[in-house]
Amino acid sequence: MSQQGITDELVFFVNGHKVREQNADPELMLLPYLRKTLKLTGTKYGCGGGGCGSCTVMISKYNAQEKKILHFSVNACLTPLCMLHGAAVTTVEGIGSTRTSIHPVQEYIAKTHGSQCGFCTPGMVMSMYTLLRNNPTPSMAQLQQCLAGNLCRCTGYRPIVDAFRTFCTASNCCQRRDPEESCHLGKAEQDGILAESKDSDQFQVCSQLFKTDDLLPLDETQELIFPPELMLMEERREKRTFVFRGERMMWIVPANLEELLELKSQYPKAPLLVGNTNIGPNMKFKGAFHPMIIHPANVSELHSIQFTEEGGRREIHLDENFFVGFGKTSLRPEELLLSVFIPFSRKWQFVLAFRQASRRENAFSIVNAGMQVVFKDETNVVADLRMFFGGVGPTTVYAKRCSKELTNRSWDENLLSQACELLLDDISLPDSAPGGCVKFRRTLTISFFYKFYLQVWQRLQQLLGKEDPFGVNIPERFRSATIPFSIKLPQGFQRFQKVVLDQFSWDALGQPVMHLSAIKHATGEAVYCDDIPSQEGELFLALVTSTRAHAKIVSIDASEALHLPGVFDIITTQDIPGKKIGMEEILCGSEVTCVGHMICGIVADSQLHAKMAAAAVKITYEDLEPLVLTLEDAIQHKSFYDHFKLENGDVDAAFEKADQQLEGEIHIGGQEHFYMETHSVLVIPKSEDGEIEIVCSTQYPTFAQTVVADTLGIPSNRVTVRVKRIGGAFGGKIVKASRIAAIAAVAAHKTGRSVRCILERGEDMLISGGRHPVLGRYKIGYMTDGRIIAAEVTCYANGGNKVDFSLMVIQEIVSNLDSGYYIPHVCLTGFVCKTNLPSNTAFRGFGQPQAIAITESWITDVATKCGLSAEKVREINLYRGQEACTPYKHIFDSRNQLTCWNECLQMASYHNRKISVEEFNNLNRWKKRGISIVPLRKGVGFSESALNQAGALLHVYEDGSVLLTHGGTEMGQGLHTKILQVASHELQIPMSAIHLSETSTGMVPNTSPTAASSGTDLNGMAVKDACQTLLQRLQPFMHENPKGTWKDWVEEAFKNKVSLSTTGFFKGEDIVMDWEKGEGTTASYFVFGAACSEVEIDCLTGDHKNIRTDIVIDAGCSINPAVDIGQIEGAFTQGLGLFTMEELKYSPKGVLYTRGPTQYKIPAVCDIPEQLNVSLLPRSQNPKAIYSSKGISEAAVLAGCSVFYAIKDAIAAARREIGLTGSFTLNSPSTPAQIRMACIDQFTEMVPDCVPESTPWAIVV
């Protein structure tokens, strides 16, 4: 068999259309092929590594032997094009569109508000679509499995699950939305939740966010059929080898096993590629390269399951000798794995497996174990014991000594304690072991053994039919250790105030209107920056970033890079014609101050060529001192940008007067924005007058315009920045977006070509910074009845290498350390630390999530010391009354805070459930539950007063249609939807008559960032102003013809030469804070709320399950309850991630390890509380914002801390088991490692601490 010269034609179908590729490149994945070659941009790039599901498409294949069509959902980013020979690909465009008809899956996700930014939506749709193609009435378990690999950063998943649940057979919800009939509400009423909803005729409470009546049923007959041509092709397929050849790689599909074996002996180094989920990421992220790939798709022996008595041709055991190194097995290079033989277990043999991961689904395990024991017949004497552990070394580790020495021993307490000692000897991890968490991982090994021990006892009991076989009695309280968590998909109710009466039928103000772009999100028609077709001669910009945290750049050598194919030029700081430094240095010139510092860029004719050339740029460095990475480093070196202090009352005197004092601290880790669309920009230089057009995923187009103009040295009037929509931002697309736009603009200026720059997920995470890690140290003076009278709190925020928004963030932290509590005497200080990390920036909540976590830490400590429940201490200290006063003497009406608190207590049935939690804890030793309710208070508005302004532009055309623009950007938060509701209400015309195309600096100048929850407050008012001006102009014609239509009045106005174009402007409130005096205001108004969460933890593994969360938020009079509730659920989920699972890991040299969804876990559908209830406080008014609404898109991030403190409550119950009743430190996020190590017991005590001098794998920054 020779592969010389031949190249087969690759034939497959996409959405029913035949594709023939003469030169299919084995290096090319399906995703770029769909997006760039076929211009099918509905399928999105989110991570490129199989970790997010944004690129999900369906692949269908015909099995000629079984005469069956099989459908699979795959990640297009990891599917090599060559794998598709004979397959049919269906993308989101193929199942429905607004031009033809939309598919029920698309319709449901849109209409149930399951789409916000819409970037994940096509992937969600295609996962569900594939499930339905295989099974039109799937079970809830299948739905859960189907969504496990799809991440959404916006919605919190509940509405997506609600959309898709409708297709399921035995849904755990009735799906009836009528408040009288819904099972949520039936249950809710039993719990006393809705007791109040009926008491008032003035305020009707509603819970119907969407109507199911008008949703189309699934009709299988309407689906795309599998192409008959492909069936014929499969039937007639010759049994021969197929070869596809690319620039650097060859792809061979052997005809049968013999040929495969022959190939393997000829090319022993060529890997077998099956799913490409291992080879693909290794090639993409680790630089592995294989000149030849063997794809054994046609080797039937590798695709079947058989029940036989024997294994393959050479049988090797899956024992301690199987793995010979990291990712290496004892298979010889020329061998292949033909079959896996799994023997049935025998009587008296017990085999169990254990794993703990950082997320329950779609995550590699931290430690896993496989254990088996065989007993001598009818006894508890061990005949054979084998235990293998993963995650504790480069290969699977066999606990040899332990397994051997315990043979012939009785399965009892003595064996247990000796097993733990021997295991710890067998499995020794150095303190600096890759993966970190050494003590936790060692503890897990013995905790797993304990679970094994207990489960084996249970099975022995079952086998022998005796309660206490061999005289060993396992207490009932211990048994829950053996039951794994089961997870149900989230459900819950959403409650809001119905709008009042005298509205026109088309007036949507206050109605749960669907997101304007939702259908387009679901069909893949919504256009994001990278979906814009290539411009003539367009170049791609790839960035070169620093690999050192603090160093002098000695030289930049791009000679090799510039000779690579397709490379156009290098862009360095010398190429910048204007200002080289804006808010930050645009490109680093001489000294790098973090890993990921942008140094230069390479422009080439394609992304692949630009990336390859960027990797070939050689930079030499000279390391500089000091290296300041952690908050402790910064404190030690006094490396601060600035600090702010607030004092009120007399703290020293209050400490004297206090009954007791306590001290403590908490560290809150940082957070990655993880917007699904990475930073994206397209710069199009114009041929005249130095004009330049920029399409950019920025929340602050004006800033991008200013930075680009400054960098190019041209006036702002030559730069137009346009934003149609952004695939999520959360504060992360303000500063860095502008800098990336500026670098791309310099490249466009230098080359005279259009330049596109789309960051890869890993680059984005490395470069962009995120939420500030914060250390809070406190001293509290309190009375024994729980009243807190003095608080001295000092916070340190890790700002990174540039100041960015850090000063404003620390001001927010300091001014919110009172959270919802009145503490008469305070001294609150905050430092911004300058470190050698990428600069941290704005992130939803803007410091306030860290502030609440610190405050609730000392509240919990006071409760513990006083022997009171935490909610009692909270209640005692809550602000009260109409004239509450903050430490900076801002007077506010706090009454809604108390109302939210009381509503939440009632809605959550807090007191009853607290008793149930205690009962559960008394009955269970190794599983504990915890419950916590916290008050929420979030300031709204920019503390930088000048930003509280907005503009709008309104054009009315002769036909009566309206084109509206304003200064805010749409990033999934439903701003444009709300704005159209405002305009429709003001102009008294339906929303469908008004169009909002995009945000552009050319239409509305000098805009503020869309941030600080103020998008609707500011832009809504500007739009209202524009509408009112226009209405005034139409007034005479309306007066003259009162029965006329909008179109009549517009026509009349036109004929009378009245301008039908107007601007609107809003001058927002002056928010002034005098930090010298410590007086003023930091926000326009407060959003209040309360959140109650219940969790269950596994004390032995640190795993936890979110059982239920109830959130009450004072959203004022909501303009769109569906959007507001969506924001609350999404923000809560982000807070849940922040406080319980999202962990950034840095090396001791400042390199970020967590650069993608594989290493960094954001909440997935399995992490959402099984019951998530949200209620908007009725009867709330807010004179400070449009139509008495409130900006609520950030407040619920704070609610995530209710889960954190519920976990702490559960841990406290575990600690009480061994007599530890005092307060203790729990740092955020409460990962399995944090939880396990805080649940001190006999196992944690057996594991020695790491040596303090040892260099850990990862550091806490």
Ligand SMILES: Cc1cc2nc3c(=O)[nH]c(=O)nc-3n(C[C@H](O)[C@H](O)[C@H](O)COP(=O)(O)OP(=O)(O)OC[C@H]3O[C@@H](n4cnc5c(N)ncnc54)[C@H](O)[C@@H]3O)c2cc1C
């Ligand atoms: C997002 C994501 C999440 C993941 N999560 C997990 C997880 O939770 N747990 C986990 O264990 N893994 C996980 N993985 C890793 C991966 O899915 C598994 O390793 C998977 O089993 C690889 O299968 P594949 O067919 O895709 O491998 P491929 O990449 O196609 O091949 C893998 C290797 O197997 C070799 N090979 C294939 N067939 C044979 C054969 N017959 N004989 C000899 N060698 C052969 C190939 O040469 C290659 O070296 C994850 C991967 C991704 C991308």
Ligand code: FES
């Ligand atoms: S899974 Fe393919 S882009 Fe994330």
Ligand code: FES
């Ligand atoms: S809507 Fe899911 S990521 Fe934005």
